Amino acid sequence: MEETMTAAKNRIKTFKTIQSEVESTNRVALSVDCVIFGFDENKLKVLLIRSDLKQYQGQWSLLGDLVEPNEGLDEAAYRILKQRTGLNDLFLEQVHTFGEVERHPASRVVTVAYCSLINIQHHKLKILDNELHWHDIDSVSEMAFDHKEIFDTSYSQLQKRVREHPLGFSLLPNKFSLRELQNLYEAILNIKLDRRNFRKKFFAMDFLIDMDEVETDVPHRPGRLYRFDYAKYEKSTKKWNGIAF
Amino acid sequence: MEETMTAAKNRIKTFKTIQSEVESTNRVALSVDCVIFGFDENKLKVLLIRSDLKQYQGQWSLLGDLVEPNEGLDEAAYRILKQRTGLNDLFLEQVHTFGEVERHPASRVVTVAYCSLINIQHHKLKILDNELHWHDIDSVSEMAFDHKEIFDTSYSQLQKRVREHPLGFSLLPNKFSLRELQNLYEAILNIKLDRRNFRKKFFAMDFLIDMDEVETDVPHRPGRLYRFDYAKYEKSTKKWNGIAF
DNA sequence: GCAAAAGTGTTGGAAATACACCCATGT
DNA sequence: ACATGGGTGTATTTCCAACACTTTTGC
Numbered sequence: 210m211e212e213t214m215t216a217a218k219n220r221i222k223t224f225k226t227i228q229s230e231v232e233s234t235n236r237v238a239l240s241v242d243c244v245i246f247g248f249d250e251n252k253l254k255v256l257l258i259r260s261d262l263k264q265y266q267g268q269w270s271l272l273g274d275l276v277e278p279n280e281g282l283d284e285a286a287y288r289i290l291k292q293r294t295g296l297n298d299l300f301l302e303q304v305h306t307f308g309e310v311e312r313h314p315a316s317r318v319v320t321v322a323y324c325s326l327i328n329i330q331h332h333k334l335k336i337l338d339n340e341l342h343w344h345d346i347d348s349v350s351e352m353a354f355d356h357k358e359i360f361d362t363s364y365s366q367l368q369k370r371v372r373e374h375p376l377g378f379s380l381l382p383n384k385f386s387l388r389e390l391q392n393l394y395e396a397i398l399n400i401k402l403d404r405r406n407f408r409k410k411f412f413a414m415d416f417l418i419d420m421d422e423v424e425t426d427v428p429h430r431p432g433r434l435y436r437f438d439y440a441k442y443e444k445s446t447k448k449w450n451g452i453a454f
Numbered sequence: 455m456e457e458t459m460t461a462a463k464n465r466i467k468t469f470k471t472i473q474s475e476v477e478s479t480n481r482v483a484l485s486v487d488c489v490i491f492g493f494d495e496n497k498l499k500v501l502l503i504r505s506d507l508k509q510y511q512g513q514w515s516l517l518g519d520l521v522e523p524n525e526g527l528d529e530a531a532y533r534i535l536k537q538r539t540g541l542n543d544l545f546l547e548q549v550h551t552f553g554e555v556e557r558h559p560a561s562r563v564v565t566v567a568y569c570s571l572i573n574i575q576h577h578k579l580k581i582l583d584n585e586l587h588w589h590d591i592d593s594v595s596e597m598a599f600d601h602k603e604i605f606d607t608s609y610s611q612l613q614k615r616v617r618e619h620p621l622g623f624s625l626l627p628n629k630f631s632l633r634e635l636q637n638l639y640e641a642i643l644n645i646k647l648d649r650r651n652f653r654k655k656f657f658a659m660d661f662l663i664d665m666d667e668v669e670t671d672v673p674h675r676p677g678r679l680y681r682f683d684y685a686k687y688e689k690s691t692k693k694w695n696g697i698a699f
Numbered sequence: 700g701c702a703a704a705a706g707t708g709t710t711g712g713a714a715a716t717a718c719a720c721c722c723a724t725g726t
Numbered sequence: 727a728c729a730t731g732g733g734t735g736t737a738t739t740t741c742c743a744a745c746a747c748t749t750t751t752g753c
Binding site for chain 3: 631632633649650653654672673674675676677678696
């Protein structure tokens with residue numbers, strides 16, 4: 210009993226103790242890497258940049274940067290996106306943190322991956338040289354660092370989340386046809402869907418607002434245009450309580 | 455064009471550049487916090503310890519520690535769990551990383567949350583003084599640091615994951631009755647389930663192996679005992695391709 | 700015999716699937 | 727006129743939700 214109390218006492222730490230622990234050797238560099246998905250020409254794309262590290266010269270990498278000392282993680286992710294794409298009104302979500310000791314060749318760098326979806330047409334890139342490029346999802350192979358693993362994890366998570374939340378609409382124009390919507394889902398999930406059942410499902414959800422407009426410049430019968438009713442979606446509170454694996 | 459190439463050239467960095475960037479000011483302390491869930495007396499529990507920081511004396515906190523310089527994140531999480539509970543044959547998964555600038559009062563500390571499920575009966579704790587304690591899930595309120603937020607996030611994720619993956623079985627004895635299984639799901643999801651439909655669902659999944667044994671020491675008709683067929687589950691490849699939100 | 704939980708089936712509604720034809724438009 | 731995708735309906739099946747009684751065991 211006495212020993213227990215002594216042990217307990219010894220475990221109590223003051224600021225000073227923590228600070229000295231923290232300021233000793235236990236510090237790592239922290240970065241954020243953004244996996245930015247876009248959609249164009251009926252294909253899902255990811256935005257990559259040429260690696261800025263000599264060792265990986267010529268290879269593609271994610272958009273990343275070190276986190277500033279007085280900057281939160283989300284904040285850092287938004288800053289990096291803004292710096293690279295010029296935009297900040299977008300969906301951004303933490304995916305996973307990668308912290309293998311040897312993942313960065315120059316130093317211990319732990320990185321927090323964030324995932325973002327942007328509409329390529331709305332969000333024209335500020336930098337358009339060959340340093341920054343939209344890649345087809347299925348053409349992504351070798352990448353710098355462990356960025357391929359980060360990309361794979363992010364893509365899997367995107368596929369999972371897009372089935373459960375209305376994320377996809379941020380990749381489309383404000384007004385879109387059901388064909389575009391279906392193409393998007395087919396591209397992200399990499400599956401074929403029955404057109405009639407797809408329509409039925411989305412109409413049944415009742416979150417599509419008919420814009421009473423039709424497509425233009427299509428070489429066939431134009432489809433009606435819709436927008437997603439985010440307000441109505443936010444108010445809806447249906448959650449699934451099933452168990453299935 | 456010439457400017458573009460110059461810009462590109464300037465962006466290429468050697469190890470040395472990176473190292474100097476990293477070794478300057480851009481370093482943070484990194485910790486891992488473990489949210490350890492257990493199940494006992496038909497209640498879901500979480501393992502907490504008294505805060506070791508003077509400012510939070512008396513408050514409960516998660517099991518955490520700084521990540522060592524030559525230690526991966528997963529590795530650190532397993533080490534901490536082993537140190538605190540004496541065990542290592544358990545399920546452990548990264549949940550989320552919390553990096554608000556002011557989340558730790560003494561210094562900038564970014565923490566990676568991990569979530570774990572253990573069978574309280576199988577995994578007796580090594581330390582049993584009042585520093586370490588199993589709390590009922592619904593009695594968790596104020597906690598040190600931002601640990602309440604970390605706990606909430608982990609608990610939500612647990613609820614989500616337990617519906618999609620057979621995690622719950624690690625909280626039960628190897629042989630369990632369907633009543634125990636249902637109690638577990640009801641405790642984790644905090645809902646009531648229809649007993650007959652619950653049985654139907656699990657028998658239909660066909661992952662339960664009938665042990666041809668029955669409960670003992672129950673003051674009523676004993677139920678049959680089952681174990682989960684992990685091998686069969688691993689081989690099964692049904693995945694849901696629905697879209698619903 | 701009584702308390703307590705085990706064990707068991709049916710039915711109706713909702714949602715998912717599979718499937719085929721006519722329509723509107725641009726060329 | 728024809729090529730292209732737009733737009734629609736139905737039958738079938740599968741899954742889920744609701745619901746009540748009999749059986750077994752310990753006490």
